[in-house]
Amino acid sequence: MATNGLPITGKRCITYGTFDLFHEGHQKLLQRARELGSHLIVAITSDSFDAARGKLNVRQPLMERIEGVQNSGLADQIIIEEYQGQKVHDISKYKIDIFAIGSDWTGSFDYLANHCEVVYLERTAGVSSTQLRGELRLGIVGCGRIAQRFVQEAKFVSGVRVEAVYSRLLSSATEFASRSGILHIFESIEELLDTVDAVYIASPHLTHVPHVTAALMSGKHVLCEKPLCFTRQEAETLYKLASEQGVVLLEAIKTAFLPGFRQMVAVAQSGDIGKICSISATCTMLRSPTGREYDAEQAGGSITELASYPLLAIVKLLGHGAIDSVSSKSIRHSETGIDILSRIDILTDGAMATGTVALGAKAEGDLVIAGTKGYIYVPAPWWIMTSFQLRFEDATKYRNFSTLMEGDGLRYELAEFIKMISEGRSESSDLTTKESCAIAWCIERVRSECQTIGVQ
Numbered sequence: 001m002a003t004n005g006l007p008i009t010g011k012r013c014i015t016y017g018t019f020d021l022f023h024e025g026h027q028k029l030l031q032r033a034r035e036l037g038s039h040l041i042v043a044i045t046s047d048s049f050d051a052a053r054g055k056l057n058v059r060q061p062l063m064e065r066i067e068g069v070q071n072s073g074l075a076d077q078i079i080i081e082e083y084q085g086q087k088v089h090d091i092s093k094y095k096i097d098i099f100a101i102g103s104d105w106t107g108s109f110d111y112l113a114n115h116c117e118v119v120y121l122e123r124t125a126g127v128s129s130t131q132l133r134g135e136l137r138l139g140i141v142g143c144g145r146i147a148q149r150f151v152q153e154a155k156f157v158s159g160v161r162v163e164a165v166y167s168r169l170l171s172s173a174t175e176f177a178s179r180s181g182i183l184h185i186f187e188s189i190e191e192l193l194d195t196v197d198a199v200y201i202a203s204p205h206l207t208h209v210p211h212v213t214a215a216l217m218s219g220k221h222v223l224c225e226k227p228l229c230f231t232r233q234e235a236e237t238l239y240k241l242a243s244e245q246g247v248v249l250l251e252a253i254k255t256a257f258l259p260g261f262r263q264m265v266a267v268a269q270s271g272d273i274g275k276i277c278s279i280s281a282t283c284t285m286l287r288s289p290t291g292r293e294y295d296a297e298q299a300g301g302s303i304t305e306l307a308s309y310p311l312l313a314i315v316k317l318l319g320h321g322a323i324d325s326v327s328s329k330s331i332r333h334s335e336t337g338i339d340i341l342s343r344i345d346i347l348t349d350g351a352m353a354t355g356t357v358a359l360g361a362k363a364e365g366d367l368v369i370a371g372t373k374g375y376i377y378v379p380a381p382w383w384i385m386t387s388f389q390l391r392f393e394d395a396t397k398y399r400n401f402s403t404l405m406e407g408d409g410l411r412y413e414l415a416e417f418i419k420m421i422s423e424g425r426s427e428s429s430d431l432t433t434k435e436s437c438a439i440a441w442c443i444e445r446v447r448s449e450c451q452t453i454g455v456q
């Protein structure tokens with residue numbers, strides 16, 4: 001008898017894994033799996049499947065991981081695992097007798113016992129891909145709403161451990177640390193910086209520049225919440241400092257790192273919609289007038305809180321060097337004076353863009369990118385996009401795109417940050433230094449020349 005062209009002489013065994021940085025533990029596991037039968041199939045996870053299930057810090061691309069398994073000489077056949085539920089299909093397709101997997105998964109695959117024998121293999125103690133990748137010790141500065149979400153998301157990114165926290169108030173940091181299982185709490189940012197390899201700055205806007213500066217000065221990699229700063233000069237100074245110190249500085253505009261946004265940018269730039277001539281991006285989030293976002297002393301307002309998102313789309317799609325003019329109009333809050341709704345207009349040679357942001361008005365948060373041949377429509381909330389549609393004059397010729405986004409999306413920026421550090425890269429193509437500086441420049445122009453058209 002033959003299955004997929006392969007003769008069967010005994011039991012057929014299958015095992016699954018990522019096999020990143022192929023090591024002795026993998027070798028021994030495959031050896032044990034091989035001894036269970038006469039034909040061993042090794043299923044290696046595809047890059048996109050790993051990303052979709054939240055395994056975001058795999059060092060080697062699929063081809064290199066395949067090579068690692070091949071070089072072991074232990075696999076009779078290698079296949080790729082691409083989707084959830086594939087194991088059941090594989091067992092039937094390849095006429096599998098035994099499903100084998102490391103004992104760290106004990107219990108997880110008992111459901112396959114209806115299809116074949118399930119064996120959990122002993123793992124080699126003291127060696128793992130995680131160990132080989134090493135774990136970056138991350139400190140968090142500020143422990144408010146975004147930090148709370150971030151610390152949960154960080155659990156899904158391998159190669160990093162949130163180790164310490166510093167906040168303005170020791171009581172806040174202590175409470176946050178005990179809720180999140182963080183070991184070290186510090187009363188000063190300097191003490192925190194002494195203990196970690198990298199920091200995530202999640203404190204309010206006006207603290208970003210001093211905190212980032214302190215971290216870079218002490219040679220730490222920095223992931224900083226948006227907006228990184230309010231002027232181009234500040235942005236350029238910070239990136240120069242990062243480069244001089246040989247560390248990574250990344251602005252955490254989460255949208256830039258989402259699989260959906262990456263794909264949308266690629267489609268927009270593919271020529272399918274022709275030449276981009278107009279962008280309209282709206283981002284509104286109602287916030288309490290008593291919160292940080294309405295506090296003028298803390299640089300509150302719709303522009304500082306939300307403009308990073310539309311500006312990211314505009315700068316990414318029109319080009320960081322293409323912007324000729326930036327202007328804006330705002331409606332302000334009668335009591336605090338902050339802008340509760342602002343419209344930013346950007347012109348380039350041959351294209352125009354509008355970003356609308358609001359903390360005190362609600363609108364459809366969609367994104368429309370118009371081109372000479374068609375347009376892209378991204379439904380609300382586009383800044384955490386998971387789908388978009390390509391549309392044309394002939395309304396029947398649309399194409400739908402959808403991508404998986406795990407959690408609330410923050411894990412992707414962290415995964416890119418960790419990858420940059422491990423690969424010794426100072427630039428991310430998702431959000432380049434120049435793009436981040438251009439966004440800071442637009443915020444600077446808008447803040448200095450904004451026309452108030454009324455109060456509410």
Ligand SMILES: NC(=O)C1=CN([C@@H]2O[C@H](COP(=O)(O)OP(=O)(O)OC[C@H]3O[C@@H](n4cnc5c(N)ncnc54)[C@H](OP(=O)(O)O)[C@@H]3O)[C@@H](O)[C@H]2O)C=CC1
Nearest residue numbers: 142143144145146167168169172202203204205225226292
């Ligand atoms: N990417 C995203 O989706 C989001 C990004 N953000 C960005 O993150 C930043 C923080 O926003 P958010 O979490 O909403 O804010 P919060 O007001 O909820 O939290 C801010 C935290 O910073 C602490 N803090 C205040 N001043 C200082 C200081 N001088 N030094 C250290 N810590 C300080 C406060 O703690 P304490 O009790 O100690 O004063 C508080 O825990 C903003 O810049 C915002 O734009 C915000 C939300 C979402």
Ligand SMILES: O=C1OC[C@@H](O)[C@H](O)[C@H]1O
Nearest residue numbers: 145226285287293305306
């Ligand atoms: O960037 C943001 O996105 C999420 C919101 O909750 C937050 O206020 C804003 O800063």
